[in-house]
Amino acid sequence: MSFTTILSTLALSALVRAAPTPSTDDVYPNYEYGNMFYLGPTTNSQYITKATYSLSVPAPPTDYLTSSPDERWLSLWIGLQDNPNTSDVLDMNFVQPLLNWGPNNAIWGCDADVEHWCAAASTYTPAEQIGQEYVALPSNATLDFVVEVNADTGMIDQSISLAGKIISQESDSKGMQPAVFYSGTECYLDGCGTVDAHSWFNITLELNEADADLDKTMTLTGATSSGMVTTDGGKTWTIESIVIEKQNMTE
Ligand SMILES: *[C@@H]1O[C@H](CO)[C@@H](O)[C@H](O)[C@H]1NC(C)=O
Ligand SMILES: *[C@@H]1O[C@H](CO)[C@@H](O)[C@H](O)[C@H]1NC(C)=O
Ligand SMILES: *[C@@H]1O[C@H](CO)[C@@H](O)[C@H](O)[C@H]1NC(C)=O
Numbered sequence: 001m002s003f004t005t006i007l008s009t010l011a012l013s014a015l016v017r018a019a020p021t022p023s024t025d026d027v028y029p030n031y032e033y034g035n036m037f038y039l040g041p042t043t044n045s046q047y048i049t050k051a052t053y054s055l056s057v058p059a060p061p062t063d064y065l066t067s068s069p070d071e072r073w074l075s076l077w078i079g080l081q082d083n084p085n086t087s088d089v090l091d092m093n094f095v096q097p098l099l100n101w102g103p104n105n106a107i108w109g110c111d112a113d114v115e116h117w118c119a120a121a122s123t124y125t126p127a128e129q130i131g132q133e134y135v136a137l138p139s140n141a142t143l144d145f146v147v148e149v150n151a152d153t154g155m156i157d158q159s160i161s162l163a164g165k166i167i168s169q170e171s172d173s174k175g176m177q178p179a180v181f182y183s184g185t186e187c188y189l190d191g192c193g194t195v196d197a198h199s200w201f202n203i204t205l206e207l208n209e210a211d212a213d214l215d216k217t218m219t220l221t222g223a224t225s226s227g228m229v230t231t232d233g234g235k236t237w238t239i240e241s242i243v244i245e246k247q248n249m250t251e
Contacts, residue, residue, distance in 0.1 A: 032187045034195065035222030035244045039214070040180035041083040046211040047177035050148035053078060053203040057117055057141045058196035060101045065191030065250060069103035072189040074249065078200060079124075080147050080156070083179035093173040094124040096184075097145055097158050100134060110134035119143060121158050121170040135160075135167045144202075149177070181205065183223075185244060192249035201241035210234040222247060 042048075055076070064072065079096030081089070100108060101117045110118035118134035137143075144161040156176050159169035185195055207214075212234035218225060226240040 030189050032190055032192075032249060034185035034187065034247045034249055036183045036185060037200075037221070037223045037225065037242050037244075038180070038182040038219040040182070040217050041085065042179045042207065042211045043213045043217065044211065045083070045179075046207045046209045046214075047083075047149075047179050048080060048181060048205050049151075049208050050146070050206040051078075051080060051178070051181060051204070052144070052146050054145070054201050055099075055143045056199050056201065057099065057137060057143060058198040059139070060115060060117055061193030061195055061249070063250070064103060064193035066103065067191070068189060070107050072187075072191060073100055073102035073108065074188075074192040074195065075100045075184065075186045076198070077122075077186070078145070078181065078183045080176075080178035081180050082176055091126050093126075093176060095147055095156050095158055095173055095176070095178070096124060097121045097147070097160050097168070098131075099137070099143075105134070105136075108134060110136055112136035115139070117141075119160050119162075119168060121160060121168040123156075123158070123170065123172050125172070130170065130172055132168045132170055137162070147178070177208075183242070183244065185247065185249070187249040190250065194246065194248050194250075197243055197246040199241045199243045201239075203239040203242070205237045207235050207237075 075098050077096045077098035079094045081094045082092055099117045099119050105112045105118055112118050117137045119137055120132045120134045122131035147158045150157045154174045155171040156173040157171045159166045210233045214237055215228035222245045223242055225242045228237050228239050230237050
């Protein structure tokens with residue numbers, strides 16, 4: 001799958017979630033994707049049964065463009081998806097608990113001022129974005145995320161926790177066997193300003209079966225990784241941190 005195809009999916013996902021909906025032709029040029037990592041697909045049909053990771057939330061940008069404040073937004077996320085080897089990613093769910101910020105957070109239903117982020121459990125589906133109500137975050141928050149296959153229901157359970165308490169969660173995407181795990185720094189309408197470096201850390205991936213070569217599938221774009229470690233031949237992988245570098249989302 002080409003990177004362009006990935007981006008199209010994400011663009012659509014964001015469109016369904018957040019934008020009042022002009023035609024897609026009008027909208028695609030308005031999305032910009034910044035620094036990121038991409039891990040997967042797994043090398044031999046293994047899938048991720050449980051992913052846990054944390055984020056030290058950066059300050060929202062201060063040098064964003066002030067035009068169209070009711071339309072512009074910036075989102076940070078890691079998402080999981082089935083192996084995109086056979087179908088159009090537009091037709092696949094993408095489980096992506098996310099952070100969102102805009103010059104006008106209220107318009108997205110979040111009770112946060114311009115100096116704070118909002119967070120919500122969320123899943124792109126081909127029909128629509130299924131997302132929970134946004135929760136306003138305190139400054140300098142650290143969030144803990146869990147995305148896992150529920151062995152009883154076959155659903156994907158996702159949650160976001162702050163200081164040990166779940167603040168948002170949902171379950172959907174029955175039957176998904178996640179084979180990719182990747183991040184996004186996504187700006188709608190360009191002009192999101194300077195996004196500070198931030199760290200996805202304390203990452204653990206548990207697989208249904210060992211994938212000793214999973215680490216070879218990692219791609220970093222404007223990001224640095226501490227490296228992937230396994231002590232059980234590839235059934236469990238840990239990454240101390242992946243730092244997404246500071247970037248200008250206006251240029
Ligand atoms: C695509 O990925 C799935 C899940 O990992 C696997 O079962 C299948 O064999 C793959 N198909 C091809 C054509 O690579
Ligand atoms: C958040 O972190 C920044 C940078 O370290 C610091 O200047 C600021 O005072 C912190 N804010 C709060 C509310 O702790
Ligand atoms: C690391 O992740 C675990 C959950 O897997 C969580 O309980 C713990 O608080 C996290 N540590 C930090 C420093 O965020």
